[in-house]
Amino acid sequence: MRGKDLIIAFSLASFTIALGLILYLEGLGPLPARDLRFLATSILKNIFNPWEANLTTYSLNAVSAVIWDYRALDTILETAVLFAAITGVTALFREFFNVPNTNLQSLSVVVRASTKVVLPLIVLVGTSLAIHGHLSPGGGFQGGAVLAVAPALLITVFSLRIVYDLKLKAEFLLGIRFSALLLIILLSLTPPILASISGVKGYVLQNMGKADSPLSMPAWFLNTPLAGSIFFFNVLETVAVVAGLTLCILLVSVEWGKIKNFLTRDENRE
Amino acid sequence: MNEAASLMITVTIMTIVMNISIAVYGVFTRPSLTKKIISLIMCTDSINIFAVIIGFRISVRYPSPPILPEPPDLDDLQVFVSRSVDPIPQALLVTAIVIGLATSVFLMGLSILYYKHFGTTDMRVFSEEDADETSE
Amino acid sequence: MIIPLIVVLVFSFFSIIATYLAVVEKDLLNSAIFMALQGVCYTLIYYVLLAPDVSLAYIPVSSGLLPILLLVVLRKLERFEP
Numbered sequence: 001m002r003g004k005d006l007i008i009a010f011s012l013a014s015f016t017i018a019l020g021l022i023l024y025l026e027g028l029g030p031l032p033a034r035d036l037r038f039l040a041t042s043i044l045k046n047i048f049n050p051w052e053a054n055l056t057t058y059s060l061n062a063v064s065a066v067i068w069d070y071r072a073l074d075t076i077l078e079t080a081v082l083f084a085a086i087t088g089v090t091a092l093f094r095e096f097f098n099v100p101n102t103n104l105q106s107l108s109v110v111v112r113a114s115t116k117v118v119l120p121l122i123v124l125v126g127t128s129l130a131i132h133g134h135l136s137p138g139g140g141f142q143g144g145a146v147l148a149v150a151p152a153l154l155i156t157v158f159s160l161r162i163v164y165d166l167k168l169k170a171e172f173l174l175g176i177r178f179s180a181l182l183l184i185i186l187l188s189l190t191p192p193i194l195a196s197i198s199g200v201k202g203y204v205l206q207n208m209g210k211a212d213s214p215l216s217m218p219a220w221f222l223n224t225p226l227a228g229s230i231f232f233f234n235v236l237e238t239v240a241v242v243a244g245l246t247l248c249i250l251l252v253s254v255e256w257g258k259i260k261n262f263l264t265r266d267e268n269r270e
Numbered sequence: 271m272n273e274a275a276s277l278m279i280t281v282t283i284m285t286i287v288m289n290i291s292i293a294v295y296g297v298f299t300r301p302s303l304t305k306k307i308i309s310l311i312m313c314t315d316s317i318n319i320f321a322v323i324i325g326f327r328i329s330v331r332y333p334s335p336p337i338l339p340e341p342p343d344l345d346d347l348q349v350f351v352s353r354s355v356d357p358i359p360q361a362l363l364v365t366a367i368v369i370g371l372a373t374s375v376f377l378m379g380l381s382i383l384y385y386k387h388f389g390t391t392d393m394r395v396f397s398e399e400d401a402d403e404t405s406e
Numbered sequence: 407m408i409i410p411l412i413v414v415l416v417f418s419f420f421s422i423i424a425t426y427l428a429v430v431e432k433d434l435l436n437s438a439i440f441m442a443l444q445g446v447c448y449t450l451i452y453y454v455l456l457a458p459d460v461s462l463a464y465i466p467v468s469s470g471l472l473p474i475l476l477l478v479v480l481r482k483l484e485r486f487e488p
Contacts (some may be wrong), residue, residue: 036327048341081369137458141368142462146466245471278411281418302434304479305429308437315448316425335456375475
């Protein structure tokens with residue numbers, strides 16, 4: 001047992017015991033608070049409140065309302081962070097934008113048959129979560145992540161040949177991802193543009209009409225509440241997440257022989 | 271006060287503290303790059319549960335999730351506000367999960383480039399080379 | 407309130423076992439499977455703590471996308487820890 005290992009183990013154990021003791025004696029405050037904080041009370045009171053038309057959003061899901069209406073700027077920037085990571089991975093594997101032809105075999109017939117049964121169910125669940133995001137638990141990122149499991153499963157079971165047979169290009173997926181992000185930003189800039197055309201006031205990322213601005217996104221759809229821009233944001237975010245994550249899996253799973261040639265050829269060039 | 275809910279919160283907090291320390295031990299001690307990535311993902315996921323614990327509501331006998339089942343009138347709104355848990359930490363958590371996924375995907379892409387240069391995923395090779403350069 | 411309490415106790419116990427085995431294991435394939443098992447335990451804890459949105463966002467990330475990516479990367483690098 002070396003001295004370094006002993007010191008690491010001792011410090012981890014004392015960190016654990018000390019943190020547990022502090023949390024138990026309520027040194028950081030009573031950990032689940034006794035009463036709800038004032039900000040949470042005022043948000044919960046106003047998410048579906050037709051009697052207070054300045055602050056309401058007409059959405060039945062409080063978490064979706066907080067994500068896409070009260071704190072919408074955080075979510076747009078988080079989508080941009082995911083886009084930056086995908087761009088980074090694309091730049092590392094830039095030689096494989098045209099996926100090379102392979103002759104890999106797919107897995108056995110049992111796995112293929114059961115995948116053909118499971119895939120339509122995954123697509124159905126993902127689409128339902130994306131569209132119903134303002135009425136029940138769900139939303140843009142949840143539906144997009146569930147939908148992105150389907151291409152990952154397809155590439156794993158049927159091998160990279162299916163991408164070549166379906167003629168799916170990496171530039172196409174990157175183009176979809178980029179245009180979905182552009183449409184999200186355009187949707188957030190729509191009220192000021194419409195307002196300057198028709199001569200009233202409009203705010204960036206505005207959802208419902210406020211006291212000094214009569215513009216508002218559609219709030220009802222044939223007597224179910226449609227929470228205006230929250231629905232459109234959910235659909236666009238689903239498309240963006242599916243395209244981005246499929247591109248990542250495509251680029252990382254190119255054959256090792258071709259990646260090795262690319263990497264060693266780079267080294268010989270230096 | 272709700273005794274069962276209090277016991278639930280205390281047990282969950284002790285479990286999460288244990289998981290965080292095991293994952294941090296894994297990041298420091300194991301020499302393989304892939305093992306470090308796995309331990310980092312587990313540490314991030316364990317810290318995320320603390321945010322949900324902060325938003326929980328213990329002084330109500332039967333708390334409810336922050337979702338309305340149908341368009342309410344004013345009395346339904348009063349009952350809903352008096353019973354539901356905090357929705358703000360949950361919104362911050364969805365953002366945190368997405369950013370954790372982005373970081374992990376990029377780290378996995380970078381580890382392939384590390385393998386190109388050194389021929390192994392052992393991090394001790396990197397630190398020995400660094401020590402040789404700084405001692406010269 | 408009995409069933410949520412039992413679910414939290416049992417699955418917290420399993421999550422500590424899964425985390426420790428994932429860190430100590432030498433075969434990295436088993437380590438990725440233990441990571442997915444820990445994700446399932448955390449999903450149930452999120453559900454009992456009344457956060458359905460977070461639970462729905464965490465299921466595909468921890469049990470679907472990250473293990474698949476990890477297994478694809480493992481095939482290109484080394485499978486056993488040095």
